[in-house]
Amino acid sequence: MTDIKNNGPGEEQLVIDKQYKLQERSKAIEIIKKAMGLAREEIPNGKVATYIPELGKVDPHQLGIVIKPLKGEKICMGDYDVRFTMQSVCKVIMLIVSLELCGRKAVFGKVGMEPSGEAFDSLVELDVSNSKPYNPLINSGGLALCGLLLPELSFQDILRFTRNICSDPEIELNEAVYESEMKTCSRNRSIAYLLQSKGILNKDVEDTLRFYTKMCSMTATADSLSNLGAILANDGVCGDSGKRFMSSRTARIAKTLMLTCGMYDGSGSFAIKVGIPTKSGVGGGLLSVSDKRAGLGVFGPALDSQGNSIAGCKLLREISNDLRLNLFYDPEWNRETEEENELIKGIRESHII
Numbered sequence: 199m200t201d202i203k204n205n206g207p208g209e210e211q212l213v214i215d216k217q218y219k220l221q222e223r224s225k226a227i228e229i230i231k232k233a234m235g236l237a238r239e240e241i242p243n244g245k246v247a248t249y250i251p252e253l254g255k256v257d258p259h260q261l262g263i264v265i266k267p268l269k270g271e272k273i274c275m276g277d278y279d280v281r282f283t284m285q286s287v288c289k290v291i292m293l294i295v296s297l298e299l300c301g302r303k304a305v306f307g308k309v310g311m312e313p314s315g316e317a318f319d320s321l322v323e324l325d326v327s328n329s330k331p332y333n334p335l336i337n338s339g340g341l342a343l344c345g346l347l348l349p350e351l352s353f354q355d356i357l358r359f360t361r362n363i364c365s366d367p368e369i370e371l372n373e374a375v376y377e378s379e380m381k382t383c384s385r386n387r388s389i390a391y392l393l394q395s396k397g398i399l400n401k402d403v404e405d406t407l408r409f410y411t412k413m414c415s416m417t418a419t420a421d422s423l424s425n426l427g428a429i430l431a432n433d434g435v436c437g438d439s440g441k442r443f444m445s446s447r448t449a450r451i452a453k454t455l456m457l458t459c460g461m462y463d464g465s466g467s468f469a470i471k472v473g474i475p476t477k478s479g480v481g482g483g484l485l486s487v488s489d490k491r492a493g494l495g496v497f498g499p500a501l502d503s504q505g506n507s508i509a510g511c512k513l514l515r516e517i518s519n520d521l522r523l524n525l526f527y528d529p530e531w532n533r534e535t536e537e538e539n540e541l542i543k544g545i546r547e548s549h550i551i
C-alpha cells in the first residue's frame with residue numbers, strides 16, 4: 199500500500215523550498231512514510247460516512263497522499279490515485295467560482311466569514327442567531343452560493359472548471375453517490391428551505407439542491423486535490439502552465455476561510471495542531487495549502503466524529519511538524535520543548551514573569 203511513485207531522476211531534489219530549513223527529497227520521503235504508518239494506526243478509531251448510504255460501501259482502510267511542491271517533483275504515496283467523491287471539498291471550488299463570477303460583495307451578501315462552531319449540516323445557528331450562513335464552507339453556505347451560481351452556470355460548466363483547475367480530465371459525476379445522497383438529504387433540503395424563508399435562496403430550492411449535490415459527487419483523487427492546492431499556494435496561478443485560474447485576492451480569501459472554517463467545528467484545534475489551511479469532505483478527502491510551498495491532497499475515508507478524515511488529519515499533523523509546514527512555524531520548536539513545564543520554566547528563566 200505504501201508504494202512510492204517512482205519519480206525518476208529527481209530523487210535528491212529538494213522537496214519544499216522553505217525559508218528556514220531545506221529538506222532533501224529522500225529525507226522527505228522517509229518522513230512521509232513514517233507519518234503514513236502512524237496515521238494508519240488511527241483508522242480503527244474512525245468510521246466511513248453512512249448517512250449517504252453509498253459512501254458506507256467505501257473501504258475505510260485506504261490512505262493516500264500527494265505533496266506537490268511549487269518547485270520540484272511530486273511525492274505520491276499509498277492510495278494517491280484512488281477516486282472518491284469530493285463532498286465538502288468542492289465548497290472551495292464553489293467559493294472560487296462565486297468570487298470570480300459574482301464578486302466579493304455578492305458572495306458576502308449571501309454568506310458570512312465566521313467559523314460556526316457547529317456541525318457541517320447544522321440548522322441551529324442559521325435559524326436562531328443569524329440571517330445568513332456563517333461561512334461558505336459549511337452546508338448552508340455551500341447551498342447559498344449554489345443559489346448565486348445557478349443562473350450563471352450549469353453543472354457541466356463547473357465540472358469543466360474543476361477538471362481544469364485540478365489538472366484531472368477524468369473527474370466526473372459519481373451517479374451512484376449522487377442518487378444515494380438525493381434520497382437521504384432531508385437535512386440539506388431543510389437548510390435550503392430555511393434559506394429560502396430568509397430570502398437568501400431565491401432560486402428553485404430543488405434545482406439548487408440537485409446542483410449542490412452533483413458538485414459534492416464529483417470524483418477526485420489525492421493527486422487532483424494536490425494540483426488545486428498548488429494553484430492556491432501559488433496565488434491562483436498554475437505553476438506548470440503559467441495559467442491564472444483566479445485573482446490573488448480570491449486565492450487569499452479561499453485560504454483564509456480554509457484555515458478558519460475548513461474543518462467545521464474542528465477548525466480551531468486543527469489550526470493549532472497542524473497549521474495548514476485545509477478543507478475536508480465526508481468522502482475522506484483533504485485539500486491542503488502550504489502557502490508558497492506546496493499543495494497537498496489526502497484521501498482517508500474513515501472519519502472522526504466531526505466528519506474529518508481521522509488518519510488524514512494525523513498524517514497532516516505529523517508531516518506539518520516534521521516538514522515544518524505549519525503556517526506559524528517556529529524555528530525553535532521541537533517535540534521536547536512542547537512540554538508545558540519546559541515552557542513555563544523558559545518564561546521564568548527569562549524573567550518575563
Ligand code: GLN
Nearest residue numbers: 285286318337414479480
Ligand atoms: N454532500 C455532503 C452533505 O451535504 C457534504 C458534507 C461534507 O462533506 N461534510 O452533507
